[in-house]
Amino acid sequence: MAPMGENVKIAIRATKDFFSGLIFIFFGVLVVLVARNYPMGSAVSMGPGYFPTLLGGVLTLLGFIIAARALWVSGEEVKSLALRPLVFVLGANLAFAIMVRSLGLVLATLALVFVSSLGGWEFRLREVTVLALALMALSVGLFVHGLGLPFNVWPQ
Amino acid sequence: MTDLLNNLILGFSVALTPMNLLYCFIGASLGTLIGVLPGIGPIGTIAMLLPATFALPPVSALIMLAGIYYGAQYGGSTTAILVNLPGESSSVVTCLDGYAMARQGRAGPALAIAALGSLFAGCVGTLLIVLFGPPLAELALKFAAPEYTSLMILGLVCAAVLAHGSLINAFGMVILGLLLGLVGTDVYSGMARFTFGIWALNDGIGFVVVAMGLFGFAEIISSLEQKEKRELFTSKVAGLWPTRADLKASWGAIMRGTAVGSILGLVPGSGPIICSFASYTVEKRLAKEPGRFGKGAIEGVAGPESANNAAAQTTFIPMLTLGIPGTATMALMLGALMIHGIPPGPQVMTQHPELFWGLIASMWLGNLILVLLNLPLIGIWVRVLTIPYRFLYPAILLFSCVGIYSLSNNSLDVILAALFGLLGYLFIKLGCEPAPLLLGFILGPLMEQNLRRALLISRGDPTIFLTRAMSLAFLLLAALMLFLMIAPTVRRRREEVLHE
Numbered sequence: 307m308a309p310m311g312e313n314v315k316i317a318i319r320a321t322k323d324f325f326s327g328l329i330f331i332f333f334g335v336l337v338v339l340v341a342r343n344y345p346m347g348s349a350v351s352m353g354p355g356y357f358p359t360l361l362g363g364v365l366t367l368l369g370f371i372i373a374a375r376a377l378w379v380s381g382e383e384v385k386s387l388a389l390r391p392l393v394f395v396l397g398a399n400l401a402f403a404i405m406v407r408s409l410g411l412v413l414a415t416l417a418l419v420f421v422s423s424l425g426g427w428e429f430r431l432r433e434v435t436v437l438a439l440a441l442m443a444l445s446v447g448l449f450v451h452g453l454g455l456p457f458n459v460w461p462q
Numbered sequence: 463m464t465d466l467l468n469n470l471i472l473g474f475s476v477a478l479t480p481m482n483l484l485y486c487f488i489g490a491s492l493g494t495l496i497g498v499l500p501g502i503g504p505i506g507t508i509a510m511l512l513p514a515t516f517a518l519p520p521v522s523a524l525i526m527l528a529g530i531y532y533g534a535q536y537g538g539s540t541t542a543i544l545v546n547l548p549g550e551s552s553s554v555v556t557c558l559d560g561y562a563m564a565r566q567g568r569a570g571p572a573l574a575i576a577a578l579g580s581l582f583a584g585c586v587g588t589l590l591i592v593l594f595g596p597p598l599a600e601l602a603l604k605f606a607a608p609e610y611t612s613l614m615i616l617g618l619v620c621a622a623v624l625a626h627g628s629l630i631n632a633f634g635m636v637i638l639g640l641l642l643g644l645v646g647t648d649v650y651s652g653m654a655r656f657t658f659g660i661w662a663l664n665d666g667i668g669f670v671v672v673a674m675g676l677f678g679f680a681e682i683i684s685s686l687e688q689k690e691k692r693e694l695f696t697s698k699v700a701g702l703w704p705t706r707a708d709l710k711a712s713w714g715a716i717m718r719g720t721a722v723g724s725i726l727g728l729v730p731g732s733g734p735i736i737c738s739f740a741s742y743t744v745e746k747r748l749a750k751e752p753g754r755f756g757k758g759a760i761e762g763v764a765g766p767e768s769a770n771n772a773a774a775q776t777t778f779i780p781m782l783t784l785g786i787p788g789t790a791t792m793a794l795m796l797g798a799l800m801i802h803g804i805p806p807g808p809q810v811m812t813q814h815p816e817l818f819w820g821l822i823a824s825m826w827l828g829n830l831i832l833v834l835l836n837l838p839l840i841g842i843w844v845r846v847l848t849i850p851y852r853f854l855y856p857a858i859l860l861f862s863c864v865g866i867y868s869l870s871n872n873s874l875d876v877i878l879a880a881l882f883g884l885l886g887y888l889f890i891k892l893g894c895e896p897a898p899l900l901l902g903f904i905l906g907p908l909m910e911q912n913l914r915r916a917l918l919i920s921r922g923d924p925t926i927f928l929t930r931a932m933s934l935a936f937l938l939l940a941a942l943m944l945f946l947m948i949a950p951t952v953r954r955r956r957e958e959v960l961h962e
Contacts, residue, residue, distance in 0.1 A: 323628065326892040330634040337641055340656055344648075350922035354648040354655055357910045358641060365637045372630055384891055391686035392887060395679060395859065396880045402863045403876035418863060419856045425686055426852045437853055441860055453514065455868045 320381025327373025334366030394425030411450065411457040415442045466592065473819030477827055482522050486824045489526035490831045493533020497550045498541050498843045501685035501851055502858055504534040504550070505900075506678030508794045509670045510858075512801065513865045520802035521817050525824040527798055531791055532584060532774040532825070535734060536832045539576040539767050540843050543569055552734035552770040555742045559755060559762030571704035572763050575712050577836045579768035583720040584829035587775025590724055591782070591822055595811065598783040602808035605784075607915035608926050612936035614909045617786055618902060619940040621731030623947050625895040632898050635889075639899035642667060643906020650914065662874050669797045671866060671875050672903055673790070675882020676889075676896040678862050682855050683887045702837060704760075712764035715745050719765035723772030728779055730788035731898070737773040738766035775825060782818060783808055786905070790897040793904040 318324045337358055347353025398421040405414040419438035423429055449455045476482060496507045508527050515523035538550025543560035556576065563572040605613070618640075622632035645656040646666030657663035704712070722744060723737040745765040746755050755762050778795075780788045785807035787793040799806050804814060811818045836843070866875050889896050920926035927933050 322892045323631070326631055326634065326889075326894050329888070329892075330638065333638055333641065337656070344653060344655060345651070348922065349917055349924070351918065352650075352914045354651045354653045357913065358644055358655065361637050361641050365634060365641065368630060368634045368637070372628075372634065382893060387887075387891060388683065388687035391683045392884070395683050395686070395855075396883055398856075398859055399679070399863060399876055399880040399883070402860075403867070403873040403880070406863075406867060406876075407873060415860060418860055422856045422859050423852065425683075426855075427686075428852065433852075437856060441857055445860060445864060449864055449868075453517075455864070456871060457868075 318376055320376040320379060321384045322376075322382045323379075324373050324376035325384060327369045327371075327376060330365050330369030330372065332369075334362045334364075334369055337362030338366065391425040395422055398422035398425070407458065408462055409458075410460045410462070411445060412442055412459055413461065415445050466596075469815065469819045470592070470823065472815060473821075473823030476521060476816050476820030477525065477823035482525055482820065482824060483827070485518070485522045485526040486529050486828050487831055489529020490533040490828045490835060492526075493530040493535075494537035494540075494832065494835050494843065495846065496530070497534035497537020497539075498846055499537075499854065500541060500547050500549050501681060501855065503677060503681060504531045505673055505791055505794060506681060506858075506862070507534075508791065508798075509673040509678060510862050510865045512670050512794070512798055513868045515798065516801070520799070520804055520814075521820045523798060523802060524795065524817065524821050525828075527795060528778070528821060528825065529828045531795075532771060532828065533832055533835075535767075535771045535774045536577060536580055536836050537843065538770075539580070539763070540573060540836065540840065541847065543572045543576065543763070544844065545847060550734075552738050553767070554735070555738050555766045556763055558742075559757070559759050562756065562758035563760065563763065566758050568758065570702040571708050571760065573840060574702050574704050574837060575708060575716075575760055575764045576767040577833050579712065579716040579719065579764045580771035581829050581833045582716055583723060583768035583772035584775055584832075585826060586720050587724055587727070587772040588822060588825040588829070590776055591779055591825075594779060595783050595818070595822075598779065599808040599811045602784045605808075605932065607912045607919065608930050608933045609936070610786075610912040611909060611916050612927055612933040612940075613784065613786060614905050614912070616936040616940040616943075617730040617780075617788060618898070618905065619943055620729055620788075621898045621901050623943050624729070624731040624736055625898050627893045627895055629947055631894050635894055635896065635899040636902040639902025640906040640909065642672065642899075643903045644910065646907075649907075649911065660874070662870075662872055666907070667878060667903075668866075668869055668875060669794065669900075669904060670869060671879045672882050673794055673900055674862050674866055675879040675884075676886035676900060677790070678858070679879065679883030680886030680890055680896070682858065683883065684890050685851065686855065702840070708760050711760050715741075715761035715765035716768045718744055718748075719768030720772045722765075723769030724776045726769075727773030727776030728788070730780060730786070731901070732773070733777060733789040733791070733897075734770035734773045737769040741765040741769035771829075778821075781806070782810060782821075785810070787901065790900040793901050796904060 341355045341358040344355030345353035346355045398418045401417040401421050402414045405417055416438050419441055423434045446459060450457050450459055496502050507530055534550050535552060538553035539556050541547050541549030542553040542556035543564050546557050546561040548554040548557060560572045618636045622636050625632035645663055647654050647664050654664050719741040722741045726732045726737045726740055742762060742765060745761045746752050777788050777792055780786050781792040781796055787796045796806050863876055866879050869875055886896055916926055927937060
């Protein structure tokens with residue numbers, strides 16, 4: 307990955323470590339900030355804020371060390387993200403989550419199969435349609451009739 | 463001794479009931495299936511099927527879930543030998559010599575030795591649980607909060623030390639996991655923490671949600687990233703039986719692999735992958751002509767395959783006797799116990815003997831079933847391998863989503879799992895192994911409780927961890943592990959072993 311912008315003087319040598327450091331800093335700082343709303347207590351009787359603040363602080367510190375070290379120790383570079391599978395696989399999950407309660411298992415299953423299939427390398431409409439119908443029959447048969455899970459089958 | 467016999471009789475009487483035998487068979491078959499298929503592992507599968515086990519008695523549920531785990535070690539070798547792809551991450555090393563053997567037309571003996579070695583190792587590993595389980599549990603009954611806290615620290619340090627990638631990143635993952643485990647209502651004060659006002663988070667984030675996202679979904683995305691190429695080298699496996707020379711060459715490797723795997727399996731954070739690497743290194747060191755390795759040396763199949771299966775059994779020891787999981791899969795098994803209302807810990811063995819001994823007896827049966835499934839029925843699995851991944855992953859996704867949703871009939875869980883999938887994929891890209899995170903996630907609340915209790919006992923004096931003998935021993939062990947990793951020579955060796 308190229309240095310970000312023209313006026314960035316320091317080149318990031320190990321982008322993998324740099325970004326993992328940033329993720330740790332993000333979560334560490336978030337935890338410490340949120341935990342300020344919880345009573346700290348003392349070591350003898352720890353409040354709900356004590357342990358999280360301690361861990362959040364350590365995580366932030368580790369994050370800084372990892373990110374800072376990435377500036378002068380050379381390491382591996384991040385390869386670009388595969389956006390296509392990422393978007394469609396997670397999109398299929400979200401579609402299922404949003405649809406399953408109100409629109410029912412049948413439509414949610416169809417949506418999940420079609421959306422997730424778009425994440426692959428090849429999308430053949432006929433194949434995917436057959437797969438979607440087969441999985442739809444299976445999920446209604448197995449989950450609703452077989453295992454008796456409380457799903458809405460059709461839109462409410 | 464008679465105690466042991468009685469316990470084993472109890473175990474077999476539980477495991478041999480038709481229902482439990484059926485679940486053992488289902489678990490072993492499913493394990494082989496997902497072991498054979500690349501792109502889905504035991505962690506994702508166990509998480510996916512956990513909700514389906516709610517209706518089962520706890521023994522049957524654990525028997526099936528355990529079967530999935532050790533069955534995957536058998537199935538993984540089939541893909542490694544025939545397709546040169548690790549069906550399971552623990553069979554990466556088997557690709558080297560196993561595939562070379564297949565190219566020489568000796569796929570049959572390679573498969574047979576892998577299965578027979580695994581059977582031997584599985585039986586020995588299970589015997590070790592029988593022998594060491596009860597005394598360890600007895601010892602653990604004497605543990606109080608300080609010992610538990612130190613033991614968990616030791617476990618997490620081991621998990622970080624043995625993870626791939628840099629040590630400091632692995633520690634970051636452990637701590638992030640501990641923090642995620644704290645989401646939800648604090649047991650002491652009743653205060654909701656890190657819930658961001660979302661009601662459903664008051665009970666915490668479900669571990670199925672985290673495991674499914676980090677392992678299941680992230681694995682699918684990352685498999686889709688690599689172009690699919692699965693060339694079966696041999697569609698028909700002829701002549702399964704190894705020659706006498708093969709057997710002579712392998713039996714030593716099988717013994718050594720079993721020993722390496724059994725011991726390393728006990729170390730928290732190690733698991734089957736590291737064991738198979740370690741065994742391969744041992745075999746190569748000991749060989750008279752190390753040059754044969756990578757060109758179809760049967761020891762290179764026999765050793766690692768025995769090691770990973772031995773480890774798959776012995777990793778159960780800390781989980782069952784101490785209530786502390788050593789690997790991410792064991793963390794899930796522990797979660798399965800909790801879902802079924804059994805508080806994990808040393809008392810499981812005394813309060814639920816039918817569960818403990820039934821599970822162990824089922825492991826022997828399961829290993830036998832697996833040899834039958836994997837050798838005479840090899841043709842079925844070869845055919846399974848020809849199913850393209852583009853048909854499989856939408857089905858896997860569907861089963862996962864249904865499983866997650868039915869945990870509490872809440873769409874939020876599915877959305878959260880998708881978020882963890884994103885996080886898991888980013889971590890794969892950044893070279894951070896997610897297993898320590900899951901371990902930390904399960905141990906987070908336990909550790910906080912024990913830490914608070916320990917400091918309450920000592921009136922806030924932290925030296926309580928150093929003045930109690932067992933606690934001190936655990937902390938010293940943890941310090942030793944850390945010291946060894948930072949020492950430059952060992953560090954280089956670690957990198958060698960992990961990257962070879």
